[in-house]
Amino acid sequence: MPDTDAAGWHRRYGLHVSVIITDNLTKRFPRVTALDRLTVDVQPGVVGLVGANGAGKSTLIKILLGLAPATEGTAQVLGLDVATEGSAIRERVGYMPEHDCLPPDVSATEFVVHMARMSGLPASAARERTADTLRHVGLYEERYRPIGGYSTGMKQRVKLAQALVHDPRLVLLDEPTNGLDPVGRDEMLGLIRRVHSDFGISVLVTSHLLGELERTCDHVVVVDGGKLLRSSSTADFTKATPLLAVEVTDRQSDPSFDADAALRERLTGAGLSVVGDGGGRVLLVELKGEETYDLIRDAVADLGVGLVRMEQRRHRIAEVFQDRADSAPDDRPEEASARV
Amino acid sequence: MSDSMPASVSGSVSGSVSDSLSGSVSADVIHDIGYRHYDGPRLGRRYAVRSLYTLTLRGSFGLGRSLKSKILPMGLMALMCVPALIIVAVAVYLKSGKLPLEYERYLTIMGFVVAVFIAAQAPVALSRDLRFMTVPLYFSRPITAADYVRAKFAAMFTAMFVLTGLPLLIMWIGSLLASMGFVYNLEHFGYGLAAAALYSLLYSALGLLIASSTPRRGFGVAGIIMLLLISAAVAAVIYAVVNRQDQSSAAYWANAINPGGLVDSAVTWMFSLPTTSDIGVPSDFGGFVFLTEIAALSAAAYGLLVRRYRKI
Numbered sequence: 001m002p003d004t005d006a007a008g009w010h011r012r013y014g015l016h017v018s019v020i021i022t023d024n025l026t027k028r029f030p031r032v033t034a035l036d037r038l039t040v041d042v043q044p045g046v047v048g049l050v051g052a053n054g055a056g057k058s059t060l061i062k063i064l065l066g067l068a069p070a071t072e073g074t075a076q077v078l079g080l081d082v083a084t085e086g087s088a089i090r091e092r093v094g095y096m097p098e099h100d101c102l103p104p105d106v107s108a109t110e111f112v113v114h115m116a117r118m119s120g121l122p123a124s125a126a127r128e129r130t131a132d133t134l135r136h137v138g139l140y141e142e143r144y145r146p147i148g149g150y151s152t153g154m155k156q157r158v159k160l161a162q163a164l165v166h167d168p169r170l171v172l173l174d175e176p177t178n179g180l181d182p183v184g185r186d187e188m189l190g191l192i193r194r195v196h197s198d199f200g201i202s203v204l205v206t207s208h209l210l211g212e213l214e215r216t217c218d219h220v221v222v223v224d225g226g227k228l229l230r231s232s233s234t235a236d237f238t239k240a241t242p243l244l245a246v247e248v249t250d251r252q253s254d255p256s257f258d259a260d261a262a263l264r265e266r267l268t269g270a271g272l273s274v275v276g277d278g279g280g281r282v283l284l285v286e287l288k289g290e291e292t293y294d295l296i297r298d299a300v301a302d303l304g305v306g307l308v309r310m311e312q313r314r315h316r317i318a319e320v321f322q323d324r325a326d327s328a329p330d331d332r333p334e335e336a337s338a339r340v
Numbered sequence: 341m342s343d344s345m346p347a348s349v350s351g352s353v354s355g356s357v358s359d360s361l362s363g364s365v366s367a368d369v370i371h372d373i374g375y376r377h378y379d380g381p382r383l384g385r386r387y388a389v390r391s392l393y394t395l396t397l398r399g400s401f402g403l404g405r406s407l408k409s410k411i412l413p414m415g416l417m418a419l420m421c422v423p424a425l426i427i428v429a430v431a432v433y434l435k436s437g438k439l440p441l442e443y444e445r446y447l448t449i450m451g452f453v454v455a456v457f458i459a460a461q462a463p464v465a466l467s468r469d470l471r472f473m474t475v476p477l478y479f480s481r482p483i484t485a486a487d488y489v490r491a492k493f494a495a496m497f498t499a500m501f502v503l504t505g506l507p508l509l510i511m512w513i514g515s516l517l518a519s520m521g522f523v524y525n526l527e528h529f530g531y532g533l534a535a536a537a538l539y540s541l542l543y544s545a546l547g548l549l550i551a552s553s554t555p556r557r558g559f560g561v562a563g564i565i566m567l568l569l570i571s572a573a574v575a576a577v578i579y580a581v582v583n584r585q586d587q588s589s590a591a592y593w594a595n596a597i598n599p600g601g602l603v604d605s606a607v608t609w610m611f612s613l614p615t616t617s618d619i620g621v622p623s624d625f626g627g628f629v630f631l632t633e634i635a636a637l638s639a640a641a642y643g644l645l646v647r648r649y650r651k652i
Contacts, residue, residue, distance in 0.1 A: 065480055087482045091382060095480035103472045105406065117391040118481040120382040129378055136375060162477065167378035199375040 017079060019044055019170050019202045020064060024073035027059050027226070034059040036226040037073065042204065046196045048213030048220040048234075049206040056226040057206040058098065061172050064204075065090055078169055091120060094163030094171035094201075098178060101159065104148025108139055108158045111147065112165050119166035126165075133161045136199070137191060153184035160191065164201065171195060173205040177212060189216045244285045246296055249306035259305040266299040287312070385482045389491045392483070396495035400461045409464070416457045417503060420450055424507035428514025437520055443508050443532025444607050447539060448619060450507070451600045454539060455568040457503055458496075462547030463560030465492050471555035475652050485649035493642060496548055500540035508532040535607040542599050542634050543568075545641035552648050571598045579618045592622040596633060606630040 020042035027035040034056045051057050062068040064077050066086020075082045077089045102111060109130055116126035134143045137157040142150065147158060156176060163171050176192065177185045193216055195201050207213050213220055214234060222229040251257045260281055264274050272295070273286045285296065293310070300307045395404075401417070402410030424446065431439050447454065469475045478488055508529060515525040546567065551560040575598035582591035595601035595618070604619045609627030621627040 067479055090480055091482045097476055099473050101473045101477050103468055103474060118388045120384050120387055122383060125380050
């Protein structure tokens with residue numbers, strides 16, 4: 001289903017071109033360089049833009065919307081030049097800001113209708129699209145109540161709805177999961193995924209949390225200090241690695257026996273490298289070949305403990321950062337450096 | 341017992357529902373039609389500016405807002421019109437053949453109501469968008485900062501013109517109903533409207549500029565009312581002092597620092613109307629200066645507004 005819709009999107013617009021292209025894009029402020037010769041080529045899909053706060057994400061969005069001039073370099077959005085065709089870009093692009101932007105004394109319906117008209121939709125179409133869009137983002141009866149009484153999750157949905165109401169071809173979402181609890185975060189990420197898979201709208205989503213982009217995006221662009229650190233597909237980031245995650249139980253007869261340490265010693269003795277995986281009891285064992293499985297099985301059997309799991313582990317995007325900061329060896333790849 | 345109750349109830353309900361609906365159920369299913377793309381017209385920037393203008397104009401009178409936000413603008417509107425109705429009623433009753441008050445003088449007398457209106461409603465037009473940070477959303481749409489200022493200014497101007505023009509219209513219609521001199525009334529109604537337009541221009545520009553400087557509505561209200569009232573008070577003092585010393589028309593220069601007096605004096609000069617107490621121009625040159633000052637102040641305030649929104 002999603003694939004056919006995406007194909008329909010391409011048919012509809014008759015193109016297979018980049019959504020965003022930047023070439024040596026540079027933005028210098030008097031005291032700081034926000035973007036430093038950034039060159040990226042973003043294809044249709046869900047693309048994540050990762051970087052610490054102050055890495056230049058919001059500056060990039062402003063330039064892409066044609067709201068701030070670049071100091072050097074060029075950028076195109078949907079084939080339109082940001083320097084000269086800002087107004088045309090903003091007609092075809094939706095934007096969800098990071099900060100609050102909703103007046104509390106009007107209802108979601110009133111607000112989104114107004115924003116639809118500001119995008120050029122005639123009054124009747126604005127009302128129709130508002131009802132549709134609010135339903136798609138999961139706002140039902142509450143859409144007639146003043147926004148002031150909404151939860152953070154509902155407000156984020158209204159913000160997303162106003163970015164989608166004019167049926168843009170691309171939406172720029174600035175930290176859409178900010179301030180949400182884990183459940184709200186998952187729902188928002190699912191919604192973002194659907195924006196592309198079901199609605200056929202390309203997405204550029206920024207975040208300072210790598211873990212969530214890993215699950216949501218087709219492609220991830222990592223920026224740091226305004227510089228491009230890495231740009232590649234999520235599959236490349238998380239390709240299968242020769243690692244086995246192993247977890248064992250305690251010895252039933254002797255609970256004080258440290259099964260993990262014993263197993264680690266055993267496997268290390270057999271010439272395998274073993275590291276811990278954070279707070280859990282998972283050991284990451286280097287996978288040398290088929291015989292590694294046998295080695296682990298035998299070791300576990302000899303120790304008289306139960307094998308809870310043995311599975312291939314995939315790379316995490318976070319390791320991009322770990323590779324750079326290799327001065328600090330860390331047992332907890334994701335948790336430790338997910339917050340860049 | 342208690343366990344079997346829900347089961348039997350639900351059983352009978354589902355049974356009867358399926359019985360009664362068995363024939364039509366397939367026709368009444370709500371389909372989730374999924375996401376639909378929009379292929380209709382996109383009316384662009386000018387339409388967006390018009391929409392923003394309409395929304396702001398309606399908001400200036402509290403239309404489409406809560407009852408609470410209607411009270412003040414509507415109350416001021418009534419306050420502005422009631423004296424005009426009384427004037428007309430008295431003139432008709434006395435069959436005097438002439439309105440007891442000139443059109444342009446009416447606005448001078450009602451100056452306080454006009455000042456309160458701009459002080460209360462200019463922040464309504466701008467502070468909300470600043471306070472709730474909605475402005476960046478507008479600028480993510482096709483409109484530009486200049487478009488935003490244009491729509492807001494035009495809406496504020498229109499609201500002010502309605503407020504100041506409506507009582508004059510009431511007076512003029514009254515003069516027609518009472519068969520007063522048609523040409524004389526039409527002429528002076530025109531002078532009155534010119535004064536209304538200049539009031540709307542200058543007050544909107546100054547009011548919006550002050551309102552745009554703070555996201556807090558209260559500060560905006562206080563700033564505007566202080567500008568208008570304090571400048572009027574200072575001008576009155578200067579006029580009194582200068583007038584006592586040399587009794588010449590030089591004292592009229594005091595009006596240069598008072599927006600209300602500035603408009604009244606310029607209108608008096610433009611149409612060669614009789615001067616009253618402290619309203620008037622020092623000379624023809626002074627009249628020209630006053631008129632230029634109105635234009636320059638309005639243009640400067642407007643320019644600063646555009647510049648202020650460019651930075652967002």
